[in-house]
Amino acid sequence: MRNGDPDNKSLSGPSWEENIRRVVPYVPGEQPPVKDNIIKLNTNEFPYPPGPGVQKALQSLDADKLRLYPHPDAEPLSSAIADSLGVGRDQVFTGVGSDDVLSIAFLTFFNSGAPVLFPDITYSFYEVWADVYRIPFEKVPLDEGLHIVKEDYFRENGGIVIANPNAPTGISESEDISWFEDIVRNNPSSVVIFDEAYVDFGGCSALPLVNKYDNVLVVRTFSKSRAFAGMRIGFGVGSEKLIRYMKDVKFSINSYTMNRAAIELGLSVLSDEDYFRKTVARVVSTRERTKKELESLGFETTDSKTNFIFCRHKTVPAARLYEELRQEGIYVRYFNRPRIDNYMRITVGTDEEMERLCQFLGSIL
Ligand SMILES: *Cc1c(COP(=O)(O)O)cnc(C)c1O
Numbered sequence: 001m002r003n004g005d006p007d008n009k010s011l012s013g014p015s016w017e018e019n020i021r022r023v024v025p026y027v028p029g030e031q032p033p034v035k036d037n038i039i040k041l042n043t044n045e046f047p048y049p050p051g052p053g054v055q056k057a058l059q060s061l062d063a064d065k066l067r068l069y070p071h072p073d074a075e076p077l078s079s080a081i082a083d084s085l086g087v088g089r090d091q092v093f094t095g096v097g098s099d100d101v102l103s104i105a106f107l108t109f110f111n112s113g114a115p116v117l118f119p120d121i122t123y124s125f126y127e128v129w130a131d132v133y134r135i136p137f138e139k140v141p142l143d144e145g146l147h148i149v150k151e152d153y154f155r156e157n158g159g160i161v162i163a164n165p166n167a168p169t170g171i172s173e174s175e176d177i178s179w180f181e182d183i184v185r186n187n188p189s190s191v192v193i194f195d196e197a198y199v200d201f202g203g204c205s206a207l208p209l210v211n212k213y214d215n216v217l218v219v220r221t222f223s224k225s226r227a228f229a230g231m232r233i234g235f236g237v238g239s240e241k242l243i244r245y246m247k248d249v250k251f252s253i254n255s256y257t258m259n260r261a262a263i264e265l266g267l268s269v270l271s272d273e274d275y276f277r278k279t280v281a282r283v284v285s286t287r288e289r290t291k292k293e294l295e296s297l298g299f300e301t302t303d304s305k306t307n308f309i310f311c312r313h314k315t316v317p318a319a320r321l322y323e324e325l326r327q328e329g330i331y332v333r334y335f336n337r338p339r340i341d342n343y344m345r346i347t348v349g350t351d352e353e354m355e356r357l358c359q360f361l362g363s364i365l
Pocket of ligand 1: 222
């Protein structure tokens with residue numbers, strides 16, 4: 001056929017390109033080639049390796065089993081996650097990273113004509129999913145101190161998404177669960193999602209609300225605090241009904257999303273609880289120490305409850321610092337977006353890496 005031939009107008013109707021689903025994709029942090037001298041502090045990965053249980057499980061993976069499809073509900077991992085949190089086994093939806101869980105949740109729950117609400121400064125994937133699924137949304141401004149004003153979410157909407165602690169600000173909204181419950185109580189007609197990718201590093205979890213309200217989804221990941229970004233494991237916790245709706249949508253797209261190796265290794269992560277607590281505590285203490293050093297270099301920082309530091313220098317523009325760090329092989333994240341274009345988001349690495357970062361900044365400031 002000559003349908004693509006531009007000279008043959010009579011056969012060619014409108015171009016196929018007029019009818020594609022056009023989207024502006026999410027841009028993940030750069031993944032430079034792994035080299036000895038590079039310090040990678042730009043995608044909030046964990047600085048320490050997974051624990052000893054994972055090493056052992058990796059060695060005993062059975063290649064023969066790879067002939068078989070994995071369990072469609074990612075069992076026994078989903079049940080192990082449920083048991084570790086003290087929720088029912090039908091209350092967990094396991095996905096290929098929490099991005100997968102969030103994407104399915106957007107597709108499942110946000111179907112009204114009313115706009116889905118989330119902060120103007122938050123995980124930038126939310127608006128990308130809204131866009132690709134043609135979901136109307138409205139970005140609600142954070143206040144001057146980069147805090148969420150919860151009353152702004154007490155109005156008609158098609159759903160609510162709150163990252164807590166928030167990214168890239170690092171701020172956790174409250175130590176009191178009633179702050180979160182207020183948002184849920186005022187929104188009985190929509191699903192409220194709490195994205196808790198960073199909650200293991202500090203901040204208050206909304207998890208207890210899933211047994212009190214059937215319209216709450218709490219989403220977490222193994223990518224940050226569990227040192228498992230490369231394996232892609234995330235999960236959502238909600239009422240049985242809520243989770244069932246998500247599974248219906250998932251099984252309408254791809255039944256076998258979690259591969260066998262990820263399920264096996266994910267189980268072993270849960271067996272490394274001591275290691276998990278110790279290494280997370282180490283990251284938190286490195287965070288606090290680095291914050292003080294950055295402040296002594298003239299940076300202002302937010303009260304981060306995560307594994308990253310959100311900071312701006314009192315006099316030197318972030319874009320310049322970001323570029324100079326990059327030249328030095330130190331990768332941090334810079335967002336050229338309104339209100340935060342003078343901030344850098346710096347993942348908390350090892351003590352040694354943070355020391356090198358601070359020394360270099362000290363040498364150019
Ligand atoms: C990192 C991150 C995610 C996604 O993590 P996965 O690797 O897909 O599990 C989701 N939400 C926020 C706020 C994040 O920072």
